[in-house]
Amino acid sequence: xxxxxxxxxxxxxxxxxxxxxxxxxxxxxxxxxxxxxxxxxxxxxxxxxxxxxxxxxxxxxxxxxxxxxxxxxxxxxxxxxxxxxxxxxxxxxxxxxxxxxxxxxxxxxxxxxx
Amino acid sequence: xxxxxxxxxxxxxxxxxxxxxxxxxxxxxxxxxxxxxxxxxxxxxxxxxxxxxxxxxxxxxxxxxxxxxxxxxxxxxxxxxxxxxxxxxxxxxxxxxxxxxxxxxxxxxxxx
Numbered sequence: 768x769x770x771x772x773x774x775x776x777x778x779x780x781x782x783x784x785x786x787x788x789x790x791x792x793x794x795x796x797x798x799x800x801x802x803x804x805x806x807x808x809x810x811x812x813x814x815x816x817x818x819x820x821x822x823x824x825x826x827x828x829x830x831x832x833x834x835x836x837x838x839x840x841x842x843x844x845x846x847x848x849x850x851x852x853x854x855x856x857x858x859x860x861x862x863x864x865x866x867x868x869x870x871x872x873x874x875x876x877x878x879x880x881x
Numbered sequence: 882x883x884x885x886x887x888x889x890x891x892x893x894x895x896x897x898x899x900x901x902x903x904x905x906x907x908x909x910x911x912x913x914x915x916x917x918x919x920x921x922x923x924x925x926x927x928x929x930x931x932x933x934x935x936x937x938x939x940x941x942x943x944x945x946x947x948x949x950x951x952x953x954x955x956x957x958x959x960x961x962x963x964x965x966x967x968x969x970x971x972x973x974x975x976x977x978x979x980x981x982x983x984x985x986x987x988x989x990x991x992x993x
Binding site: 771801803809810811812813816857859863864868869870871872873874 | 914916921922923924925926929937940972974979981982983984985986987
């Protein structure tokens with residue numbers, strides 16, 4: 768069955784700490800991978816995406832993610848978090864090409880303390 | 882340009898009532914998706930439209946749920962005989978072919 772697993776449900780960090788959020792997926796075939804973010808009181812926004820090419824993807828606000836095909840992983844990283852990064856982060860996958868539904872993980876709630 | 886909009890932003894109804902939730906996609910986007918997000922979970926796919934037709938409705942939980950997109954733009958998700966378990970945030974997203982889905986703010990449905 769198609770699924771996405773996010774290892775951490777809640778993460779608490781101090782400002783300037785480094786961040787890594789785990790994401791593993793189970794999906795047959797070629798995939799697209801996404802990280803979406805939901806800031807408090809706001810709607811889901813795209814943080815970054817991988818469709819093809821360089822497996823190290825850079826997104827907005829200093830975030831990056833690395834697609835490791837052999838591990839079925841797409842972990843999100845940021846070297847130094849800020850208080851404004853407090854949000855819920857969702858990893859998602861769909862089949863490459865065409866119109867395809869997204870399969871989401873359960874989300875990781877990140878709290879950054881000043 | 883304008884993003885995806887959804888109305889109402891909040892809906893409170895009583896068990897057994899009928900509700901309609903509306904989605905206005907980004908202009909020109911041909912694909913429209915509905916998802917449902919329950920507390921503490923990620924969004925779950927319900928249905929998607931390619932133009933006016935429902936190309937995949939495999940996520941609809943039962944026949945109380947129905948969605949339309951008669952002119953290939955605005956879509957309405959309809960829930961009959963609502964149950965308390967239908968309480969959730971209903972999200973709409975739109976995209977073009979093989980491209981990123983952009984989400985609206987959602988409709989928070991509470992069934993009492």
